[in-house]
Amino acid sequence: MQLLEERILRDGKVYPGNVLKVSGFLNHLIDEHLLDEIGKEISARFCEQNVTKIMTIEASGIAIACAAAHYMHTPVLFAKKSKTANVSADCYSADVVSYTHNNTSTVIVDKEFLLPEDRVLIVDDFLANGAAIRGLRSLIEQAGATLVGCAIAIEKGFQKGGEELRAEGVRIESLAIVESMTDDSLTFRHQN
Amino acid sequence: MQLLEERILRDGKVYPGNVLKVSGFLNHLIDEHLLDEIGKEISARFCEQNVTKIMTIEASGIAIACAAAHYMHTPVLFAKKSKTANVSADCYSADVVSYTHNNTSTVIVDKEFLLPEDRVLIVDDFLANGAAIRGLRSLIEQAGATLVGCAIAIEKGFQKGGEELRAEGVRIESLAIVESMTDDSLTFRHQN
Numbered sequence: 001m002q003l004l005e006e007r008i009l010r011d012g013k014v015y016p017g018n019v020l021k022v023s024g025f026l027n028h029l030i031d032e033h034l035l036d037e038i039g040k041e042i043s044a045r046f047c048e049q050n051v052t053k054i055m056t057i058e059a060s061g062i063a064i065a066c067a068a069a070h071y072m073h074t075p076v077l078f079a080k081k082s083k084t085a086n087v088s089a090d091c092y093s094a095d096v097v098s099y100t101h102n103n104t105s106t107v108i109v110d111k112e113f114l115l116p117e118d119r120v121l122i123v124d125d126f127l128a129n130g131a132a133i134r135g136l137r138s139l140i141e142q143a144g145a146t147l148v149g150c151a152i153a154i155e156k157g158f159q160k161g162g163e164e165l166r167a168e169g170v171r172i173e174s175l176a177i178v179e180s181m182t183d184d185s186l187t188f189r190h191q192n
Numbered sequence: 193m194q195l196l197e198e199r200i201l202r203d204g205k206v207y208p209g210n211v212l213k214v215s216g217f218l219n220h221l222i223d224e225h226l227l228d229e230i231g232k233e234i235s236a237r238f239c240e241q242n243v244t245k246i247m248t249i250e251a252s253g254i255a256i257a258c259a260a261a262h263y264m265h266t267p268v269l270f271a272k273k274s275k276t277a278n279v280s281a282d283c284y285s286a287d288v289v290s291y292t293h294n295n296t297s298t299v300i301v302d303k304e305f306l307l308p309e310d311r312v313l314i315v316d317d318f319l320a321n322g323a324a325i326r327g328l329r330s331l332i333e334q335a336g337a338t339l340v341g342c343a344i345a346i347e348k349g350f351q352k353g354g355e356e357l358r359a360e361g362v363r364i365e366s367l368a369i370v371e372s373m374t375d376d377s378l379t380f381r382h383q384n
Contacts, residue, residue: 029245029305030268032261053221059250063268066255069224070262076222076255083293101275113221 001041001175004153005188007034014181018128018156019100026153027060027125038175039067042123042151045173046072049148051121053077053114055140057096057107057132064153065123074121077114079107079136092142096135099128107135116144127152127174130161137170149173157189193233193367196345197380199226206373210320210348211292218345219252219317230367231259234315234343237365238264241340243313245269245306247332249288249299249324256345257315266313269306271299271328284334288327291320299327308336319344319366322353329362341365349381 013021025031042064051072056065057079065076082105087093091108098105114120122136133150140147149171155162157177166172177189205213217223234256243264248257249271257268274297279285283300290297306312314328325342332339341363347354349369358364369381 023302024305028270028272028302030258030261030270032258032265032267035258035268036262058252059254059270059272062251062254063258066222066224066227066258067262069222070228070259073224075224078220078222078251080220080251110215110220113216 001038003034003037004176007031008154008176008178009186012186014183014186018159018181020154020156020178020181020186022125022154027063030063035063035067036070038064038153039069039071041175042068042121042173043071046121046149046151049121050119051148052117052119053145054121054123055079055109055114055136056123057081057136060126061124061132064125068121068123068151072121077109079109079139082106082108092139094135094138094142097129097131099131107139109139111143114139114143114145118143118145119148120145121148122150123152124150125153127155127161127172128159130165133161133165133170151175154178193230195226195229196368199223200346200368200370201378204378206375206378210351210373212346212348212370212373212378214317214346219255222255227255227259228262230256230345231261231263233367234260234313234365235263238313238341238343241313242311243340244310245337246313246315247271247301247306247328248315249273249328252318253316253324256317260313260315260343264313269301271301271331274298274300284331286327286330286334289321289323291323299331301331303335306331306335306337310335310337311340312337313340314342315344316342317345319347319353319364320351322357325353325357325362343367346370 152174155174155177179189285300344366347366347369371381
């Protein structure tokens, strides 16, 4: 997606440890026009898949999930980060290892809101090692629902998550795939 | 806002301790159509205020803030809950006492994204004691920006936050104000 790639080149900041900071337009301050275009693009790619729910994890996935939902006319279900180790019996739960924050968190969804007949599209801002998507996929599997695919704003193509998930048969649509990045250059994977 | 009041009556659940659970349509599973109408209504109430930024706190305010931003064509800035007690010098920070969760958290925004010339509309899902709004207002004041007002989906009118903030001169627009609630009845304040 050209608009997103251009914005990453203009306003993204690269930090040591393969950190790409996009907090100026995507996940702290959010550019409304860009967000809307991202939602439109995700909808265009998945509108024929009879998606019944869009799923994400709080917090930074919520804006993008809602932008896509606006065009797909589907509800958004966001998994919550559990504040306690004890998960209620009313919830599905999964562990998500964050390499960025070097910790493990438990994400939960209320069983009432994820049903066997649901066709779920996962939406998130970043895909790197794929831990968040694996956590959400586990919740979907626990509910007996169907994972239709994943729509990601920015994939770090030099990390393994996207490659591994695609090899497992998951449809991943990333609007921008960063192929390589250093302090002074950033290249995108060419996509048709 | 009739659509929201009707939905609260139909699907809201009251729990002991004045807890009103709206997780089936507003802050866990989100009804896209309702969200869109809320965004439209907030825009209608504040569209003449030259708002330059909509501010909220992660996580459950983000969806509503983005829905309003869609119609107001303004960026959204969401304050983050700090994971550490040490706040970077690049951030404004404020403490928010949560009566629901019985804890205090520190919320932060990057100084770069909140400027003296900003005219800020605070958006959130709930207003009860007003602690979240006071935290956000503190961030806005630290930046020397202007607080235009607050747009809230659901105000608990029987708690003090709304009354006190209005007495302090803050414009508060709540789309639904719950006047009283018990296990088997819930009434709204009449608004013109």
